[in-house]
Amino acid sequence: MRVLAALSGGVDSAVAAARACDAGHDVVGVHMALTRNRAATRSGSRGCCSIEDAADARWAAEILGIPFYVWDLSEEFEDRVVADFLSEYRAGRTPNPCVRCNERVKFDALLERGLAMGFDAVATGHYARLSGGAAAGRPGDLSELALSRAADRAKDQSYVLAVSGRTGLSRALFPLGDAPSKAAVRAEAQARGLPVADKPDSYDICFVADGDTRGFLQRSLGVQQGALVSPDGEALGSHEGYFGFTVGQRRGLGLTRPAPDGRPRYVIETRPATNEVVVGPEELLTRRAVDADGLVLLASPEPLDDDREGWADVSVQVRAHGRAVPADVVVDAQAGTLRAELHEGLRALAAGQSAVVYGGADGERVLAQATVR
Known part of the structure; x- marks a missing residue:
């Protein structure tokens, strides 16, 4: 070839x-x-x-x-x-x-x-x-x-x-x-005899040369003053743009006071419409289901109950180097969507992440991919 x-x-x-x-x-x-x-x-x-x-x-x-x-x-x-x-x-x-x-x-x-x-x-x-x-x-x-x-x-x-x-x-x-x-x-x-045998690996986002993703976003999208709020809407601090925060983030929040129980707070959600960043306790980060669209099928779905299609007892991975979580997955090929019912909680799931389904006889084969909603 x-x-x-x-x-x-x-x-x-x-x-x-x-x-x-x-x-x-x-x-x-x-x-x-x-x-x-x-x-x-x-x-x-x-x-x-x-x-x-x-x-x-x-x-x-x-x-x-x-x-x-x-x-x-x-x-x-x-x-x-x-x-x-x-x-x-x-x-x-x-x-x-x-x-x-x-x-x-x-x-x-x-x-x-x-x-x-x-x-x-x-x-x-x-x-x-x-x-x-x-x-x-x-x-x-x-x-x-x-x-x-x-x-x-x-x-x-x-x-x-x-x-x-x-x-x-x-x-x-x-x-x-x-x-x-x-x-x-x-x-x-x-x-x-290749000269690159000992060359270090590349890392981080290649177009963010200094590794400062938040700084790159602020330079590109501008500074936008907004509020850090609790899940019930209480103002807890301020920030310079919701886009500088990621679900699950703990450090660099700039909070003005600790939680009443003294426990750390984490980013639970970002709200572009209001430029708010919601912070709260760690338990609010856990999800038991993944909904995603933009479905890419790499294997044919299998019949499930209730005339649905997908795979039972497979696994779903949502980060490049993250752990795959056991799940049952339902796909709608016509709508281009995927829903994974997780067998255990998944922490800090964020919209925009790629969800990849693994299965097959050895659990190593890629069955499908979609983007988390």
């Missing part, structure tokens, strides 16, 4: 491209330039879009002996990821920009260009396992497609990939899905 390998400049994508070459594919490397700040360097960038990253990607491609290109996807990234991030916070939701980036740039935009140029599939350094589709040498074939957790659960990225959908995933290759650990991947890069 003709394979377009996304080279971020890190060790994972370099080894993934190398493995794609080993598999006999005709591989071309491409680095996606996502930042509009061409002066961004690693000393001022905690993400994956620095000038050094592009140079490291080119160096890796030279060692692998594959053609290499840099594609400017900064406009797509700004429109599909950064603008969405700000819009979601403005609406009082808590988005995951990595989920959006995987869906709208690293797959949609990259695959769109790749297919137009005659490529059969894209290969990335994500940690997840795929069967069927391009992974079985049948790009575009949906019949046996399945996305599952990576062999290394600590690095598993199936959560952020679920939103990509069956069509996109059928054209994807994840050569690191069976890697036993990140240490093993680094050792393989060292053995291959």
